Amino acid sequence: MARLKPIAADKQQNPFPRNWGLSAMWVVVAIYLVYSVDAMGLNLDRFLSGLGHADKLLGRMFPPDFSRWELLLDGLIESLEIAVISSVVGIFFSLFIGLFAARNFMPNWISSPVRAFIALCRSFHPVIIAILFVKSVGFGALAGILTLIVATIGFIAKLFAEAIEEISFKQVEAIQATGASFVSVILFSVMPQVFSRFIGFATYQFDSNLRNSTMVGIVGAGGLGGTLFSAFQRFDYDFVAAILITIIALILFWEFLSTVVRRIF
Amino acid sequence: MSVAKNFLEIKGLKKEYVAGNPILKGVDFTIDAPGIIAIIGPSGTGKSTLLRCINRLIDPSQGQIIFDNADVCQANGKQLRQLRRHVGMVFQEYNLVERLTVIENVLTGRLGYMSSWQAWRRNYSQQDINTAFELLEAVGLEAHANKRADSLSGGQRQRVGIARAVMQDPHIILADEPTSSLDPKTAVEIMELLERFATEKKIPALVNMHDVKLAQRFAQRIIGMSNGYVVYDGAPEGITDEHLKQIYGGESWLD
Numbered sequence: 036m037a038r039l040k041p042i043a044a045d046k047q048q049n050p051f052p053r054n055w056g057l058s059a060m061w062v063v064v065a066i067y068l069v070y071s072v073d074a075m076g077l078n079l080d081r082f083l084s085g086l087g088h089a090d091k092l093l094g095r096m097f098p099p100d101f102s103r104w105e106l107l108l109d110g111l112i113e114s115l116e117i118a119v120i121s122s123v124v125g126i127f128f129s130l131f132i133g134l135f136a137a138r139n140f141m142p143n144w145i146s147s148p149v150r151a152f153i154a155l156c157r158s159f160h161p162v163i164i165a166i167l168f169v170k171s172v173g174f175g176a177l178a179g180i181l182t183l184i185v186a187t188i189g190f191i192a193k194l195f196a197e198a199i200e201e202i203s204f205k206q207v208e209a210i211q212a213t214g215a216s217f218v219s220v221i222l223f224s225v226m227p228q229v230f231s232r233f234i235g236f237a238t239y240q241f242d243s244n245l246r247n248s249t250m251v252g253i254v255g256a257g258g259l260g261g262t263l264f265s266a267f268q269r270f271d272y273d274f275v276a277a278i279l280i281t282i283i284a285l286i287l288f289w290e291f292l293s294t295v296v297r298r299i300f
Numbered sequence: 301m302s303v304a305k306n307f308l309e310i311k312g313l314k315k316e317y318v319a320g321n322p323i324l325k326g327v328d329f330t331i332d333a334p335g336i337i338a339i340i341g342p343s344g345t346g347k348s349t350l351l352r353c354i355n356r357l358i359d360p361s362q363g364q365i366i367f368d369n370a371d372v373c374q375a376n377g378k379q380l381r382q383l384r385r386h387v388g389m390v391f392q393e394y395n396l397v398e399r400l401t402v403i404e405n406v407l408t409g410r411l412g413y414m415s416s417w418q419a420w421r422r423n424y425s426q427q428d429i430n431t432a433f434e435l436l437e438a439v440g441l442e443a444h445a446n447k448r449a450d451s452l453s454g455g456q457r458q459r460v461g462i463a464r465a466v467m468q469d470p471h472i473i474l475a476d477e478p479t480s481s482l483d484p485k486t487a488v489e490i491m492e493l494l495e496r497f498a499t500e501k502k503i504p505a506l507v508n509m510h511d512v513k514l515a516q517r518f519a520q521r522i523i524g525m526s527n528g529y530v531v532y533d534g535a536p537e538g539i540t541d542e543h544l545k546q547i548y549g550g551e552s553w554l555d
Contacts, residue, residue, distance in 0.1 A: 209395035209461075212355055213468055214385030214412025219419040223408050227399040 092272060099280055100273035106262060111281060114258035117179045118248040122241045124180075125187025130233075132188060133195025134221070140199065153196070156189030165251040176257030183244045183251070190243070194236045195229070202228040234300045238293040245289055249282050306366070307331040307472055307504050308354070313363035315349050322361070323349050325528035331472070334502045336495055338515035338536075341525035342548050347508040350525070351474045354506070355387040356380055368471060385412025388465030390494070392477035394457040396464075398450035402441060405449050405460050406432040409467025428467075435463040439493060455486035459493065466497050473498065473505040479514065487511070491518045512544065 101107070135141055136149040159167075164185050168178035202225060210224040252260025259278060266274045308331040316322040323346040331337060339347050352358040354365055356372055365372040368386060375383050388409070396405045410428045411419055424432075436442045439459035444452065449460060458478060465473055475494060479487035491507075495518055498505040509515050515522055516536040524532030524539070524547040532543045545551050 203398075205391065205393060205395040206397045208357055209389070209391060209464075210397065210408055210411065212357060212384060212387070212389040213409055213464070214381040214383070214387075215408070215419070216381065216411075216416045218416035219411045219414070222416070222419055223400070223411060224397055227397050230399075 095270075095272040096276035098273065099276035100271070101277045103274060103277075107259075107278060107281060110252070110259035110262040110278075111285065113176055114245075114248040114252070114260070115285075117176055117183060117251070117258050118241065118244045121180045121183030121187060121248070122237070122244045125184040125244075126191055126237050126240065128184070129188050129191035129195055132192040134199060134225075136192060136196035137199035138196075139202075139204065140225075150196075153189060153192045156185050157193065158189075161186045161247050161251065162254060165254045165256040169255045174255045174257075179248060179251040179256035179258055182256055183247055186247065187240055187244060191236055191240050195233065198229045198232045198236075199225060231300055234297065238296055242286070242289055242293065246282075246286060249285075307334070308506075309364070309366040310354075311364040311366070313350070313353060313365065314361045315346070315353060315358065316361050323528055324353070324360075327363070327525075327528075327530055329523060329530060329533055331504045331506070333520065334504050335498055335520040336491075336505050336507055336518050337521045337523060338519035339506060339508045339523045339525060340510060340512055340515050340547065343510065345525050346528050347525055348476050351389075351476050351506060351508055354472075354474055355384050355389055357389075381412060385468055386471040388468045388470035388473040390458070390461050390465050390473065390475035390478045392480050394454070394461045394481075396449040396457055396460055399448060401446050401448055402452070402460050403432055403436065403445040406435055406463045406467050409464040412468060432463075432467060435466055436460075439463050454482050455489065458482065458486075458490050462490070462493055462497065466501070470501070470503060472503055475505060475507040477508050477510070479509065479511070487514060494518075512539070 132149060132153065136146050136153055138146045141149075161182055165178060165182040168181045172178050172181065206228065207220060207224040210220045215223065249259045249263070252258040252262065253264045255261065259282065263275065263278045266272075266278060310327055310329055313324055313327040314322055315324040327346075327350060339350065341347050349358055353360040354367070354372065356375070360373050363373065368383060370379065370383060372380070372383055397408065400408070407424055407428065409432075410424060414423070433442065433445065436445055439462060441452075441456060441459055441463075444456065449457065452460065461478075473494065478494065479490050482490060491514060494505050494507060497503075507515075507519070516539065519536050521534065522532065522536045522539060523530055524543060526547045526549075531546055532539060541551070541554055544554060
C-alpha cells in the first residue's frame with residue numbers, strides 16, 4: 036500500500052473555517068430589525084400609553100357578566116357543532132387525499148396534482164377562506180364548516196401523506212406477496228404502521244378546529260365568534276370577558292379529553 | 301395435482317434494472333419435484349431478483365415463468381393476485397407487520413382469498429382461524445399468539461413468517477435468505493421447519509442462501525448462480541471445489 040504523502044504541519048486547514056457570508060447575513064438581519072422598529076414608530080412612550088388603555092379595558096372586563104348565558108350557550112353549541120362536523124368530514128377526506136398524495140404509493144401524475152390541491156388548501160389563513168365562503172354561500176354555520184374542512188384537509192392530508200411516505204415498505208411487500216388486493220394491502224400493512232400517528236394528528240387538528248370555530252364567527256361564518264364580535268362592538272367588555280373565559284374552559288376540557296383519547300389508542 | 305406437471309418452469313428469464321446492465325442474463329430451470337431446492341451464489345448475483353420475479357414483486361424484463369399453467373410474466377391485476385396467493389414468500393428480514401399480533405400476521409396469509417370488504421371487517425372463516433392456530437402450534441409459538449410481532453426474537457419472527465407463507469396454502473414456497481439474519485442453531489431450526497412443510501405439503505421450497513454447508517445439508521438439489529447465469533444445477537453431492545470457485549470466484553476462502 037502506498038504511503039500517504041506527508042503535509043507540512045503549518046499547512047493544515049482549520050476544519051471550522053470562518054463563514055464570512057453567514058456573518059454578513061446576521062449583520063443584515065440585525066440592521067433590518069433596528070430599521071423596522073424605527074419605521075413603525077415603536078418607542079417606550081407609545082408602549083406605556085398603550086398599557087394605560089389596556090388597564091382601562093381590563094377594569095371594564097371584570098367582573099365578567101354571565102347574565103346573557105343563553106346567548107353564550109347558543110354560540111358555544113354552534114361552535115362545537117362546526118368543529119365536530121368539519122373535523123369528522125375533513126379528516127375522512129384527508130385519509131383518501133393523503134393516500135393519493137403519498138409518492139411511494141401513487142404515480143407522479145396522481146400525487147403531484149393532489150399535492151398541489153393540498154398546498155392550495157393551506158395557502159390561505161382560515162379568516163380569508165371564511166370571508167370567501169361567507170360571500171359565496173352566505174352568512175352562518177355552513178360557511179364556517181366549509182372553511183374548517185378546507186383548513187383540515189390542508190393540514191391533515193399533508194401530514195397523513197408524509198406519515199405514509201415514511202413507512203417500512205418491507206411489510207407492504209409481504210402483504211402484496213400474499214395476493215391481497217390493493218385495499219387489503221392498505222388495510223393490513225399501511226394502516227397498522229400509521230394509525231397511531233393518524234390519531235395524534237386528528238386530535239391535534241380537532242383542537243385547532245375548536246379554536247378556529249370560535250374565530251370564524253367574527254367574519255360572519257357562525258359560532259361564538261359572532262357573539263364575541265358584537266359584544267366588542269357594543270363595548271360590552273364584561274360580556275366579552277365571559278365569552279373568553281368560556282372559550283378557555285372549552286379548550287381546557289378538550290385538552291383533558293384528548294389525553295384520554297390518546298391513552299385509549 | 302397430476303404427477304407429470306411441473307411446479308415451476310423458468311425460460312430465458314432476464315431482468316435489467318438499468319437498461320443495458322442486466323442482472324439476470326437468461327435463467328432457465330424447471331422445478332419438477334417437491335423438497336428443498338437451494339439457490340447459492342455470491343451477493344449481487346441476482347438470487348433475490350430471481351425469487352422476486354417469480355411472484356412479480358419485481359417485473360422481469362424478458363422470459364417466461366410458467367406456474368399453475370399460466371405465465372406469471374403476462375399476468376396482471378386479478379390473475380396476478382390469484383397466482384401470488386399460491387406462492388408463499390419468506391423474507392430475510394421476516395417482514396412481519398410489526399404492530400399486528402402474531403396470530404393476525406399468520407392470518408394475513410389468507411388475504412388473497414378474501415375480498416377487501418371481508419378484510420376490512422376482519423371476517424376470517426372459522427376454518428382459517430383454526431388453521432392459523434394449528435400452524436402456530438406447529439412452529440411452536442402457540443403461547444405467543446396474542447403478542448405483538450415486534451416483541452418476538454429473530455428466530456421466532458421467522459417462524460411466524462413461515463407460518464404466514466404456509467397459511468396461503470401455497471403450491472411453492474420462496475425463501476429469500478431466510479436464515480442470514482439468524483445464529484447458526486436457529487438457522488438450522490428454520491431450515492428444518494421449511495423442510496418439514498415442504499415434505500408435508502409435497503411442494504417445492506426455493507431457498508436462497510449463501511451458506512454452502514447448510515445448503516448441502518438440507519437441499520435435494522442445488523442451483524448455483526454466478527454473474528446472472530445458472531452455472532450449476534444438480535445434486536448437492538455433485539458440487540466440487542471447481543464449481544464453488546466458478547460460482548464465488550477466487551479460492552482463498554475454500555477449505
